[in-house]
Amino acid sequence: MRRSPLTAAVLALFAPWAHAEGDWLVFGHVAAAASANQAPDSWSQGGVGRYLDDDARLSAHIGINWQPSLEWELMIHARADTDSDGNAQALGLVETYVARNVFLDHGSSLRVRAGQFFLPSSREAIDPLWQSRYQLSLSALNSWIAEEYRPIGVDVAWRNDPESASELEFGLTAFGGNDSSGTLLAWRGFSSHDRLSVLGEVLPLPALPTLDSGFAGQRDDGSKPFGPDLDGRIGYAARIRVGQRERFRLLASLNDNRGDRELHRGEYAWATRFWQFGAEWRWNESWTLAAEHLQGRTGMGTQTGPHVDIDYRTTYALASWQFHPEWRASARWERFAIDDRDGVQEDNSDRGHGPTLSVLYSPSEHWRFGLEWQHLNTHHAASSLIGTETETAGQVVRVEARFLF
Structure with a gap:
């Protein structure tokens, strides 16, 4: 079988993978969480509510990291969820990649990853296993990243000397397997939670009439964000990060999955392109300020x-x-909007804004307890088509006990 140039290059780069013994690290957490909300039915149940189910759930994340040498690394990140009745909700892989570090002159380095991975953009999810350091939920921005955007491909990053006071990184990514990203935004709107989709998982869509008529070819059980590539077209991402170590960072990235907008095996390849900007400032040992902005467009089908x-x-x-040392309080304010540009199907416009307040208590290195309140004033134009008011505002109180290992 003839290999593509990209495949051949990846195999050549990782062919020397060492089989020698190395450092193994197994880590993660188990969390018991409960929430009470006043909001429309959850998006996880096929509604347009912004939050997860109004009940208790258990979740577990486990990371396995193997470093046979300074040059090589293998990373596996898996998660599992259950509902209040103990029924499994999701079990699978979040990230799986092999990385190679190439050390260059003057202390700089190249880091090459191959597999599925998060790009280093989030200013919230900066703790291991893409967890928020500050709150129980993620912003609408990073909730969407958690749901639908996680490249499957090759990432190359150049970094300057880690001993330098300044920080500089350039990154390029070639990827596939993210063709359906944009589906949830268009047909459901933004949401807020801490749920990371796993490879091959199918997420529910609202029961819109157009999904049974104009887009009857779409699979009727929902949308699969991550899986085999649909259209055979390689997407790309490019990023830059600058800053002063342990003080502040500025980030910018361009992401484009280059979807062909056509139907493939029950899924549309959405043409999704967006810019993302981030900033982080550690004022002192106690205070941290962070912000992100994301904007783009997506579409599917023929004109x-x-x-x-x-x-x-x-x-x-x-x-x-x-x-x-044991207590952290955080406040987040956010705003999101979706503008319908096609004018030929249902109105996919979506609006929302509101605050989130959180308190985290960590009495030891193995335990963390959290309490959070969130209120979003929201409007989703198409919700009337499934029997829900267009004003989808709601609030939620969350509690969580987390054991870390």
Whole structure:
């Protein structure tokens, strides 16, 4: 079988993978969480509510990291969820990649990863296993990343000398397997939670009439964000990060999955392109400020037939105060919007804004307890088509006990 140039290059790069013994690290957490909300039915149940189910759940994340040498690394990240009745909700892989570090002159280095991975953009999910350091939930921006955007491909990053006071990184990514990203934004809107989709998982879509008529070819059980590539077209991402170590960072990235907008095996390859910007400032040992902005557009279908086209944008700003070694209080304010551009199907416009307040208590290195309140004022134009008011505002109180290992 003839290999593509990209495949051949990857195999050549990782052929020397060492079989020698190395450092193994197994880590993760188990969390018991409960929430009570006043909001429309959850998106996880096929509604347009912004939050997860109004009940208790258990979740577990486990990471396995093997470093046979300074040059090589293998990383596996898996998660499992259950509902309040003990029924499994999701079990699978979040990230799996092999990385090689190439050390260059003057202390700089190249880091090459191959597999499925998060790109280093989030200013919230900066703890191991893509967990928020500051709150129980993620912003609408990073909730969407957690749901639908996680490249499957090759990432190359150049970094300057880690001993330098300044920080500089350039990154390029070639990827596939993210062709359906944009589906949830267009047909459901933004949401807020801490749920990371796993490889091959199918997420529910609202029961819109157009999914049974104009887009009857779409699989009827929902949308699969991550799986085999649909259209055979390689997407790309490019990023830059600058800053002063342990003080502040500025980030910018461009992401484009280059979807062909056509139907493939029950899924549309959405043409999704967006810019993302981030900033982080550690004022002192107690205070951290962070913000991100994302904007782009996505669409599917042919212009002469049923199709969807939207513009989307979302911004959040976060302030976190660690007023005691065991206590952290954080506040986030965010805004999001989706503008319908096609005008031929249902109105996919979506709006929302509101605050999130959290308190985290970590009495030891193995335990963390959290309490959070969130209120979003939201409007989703198409919700009337499934028997829900277009004003989808709601609030939620969350509690969580987490054991870390």
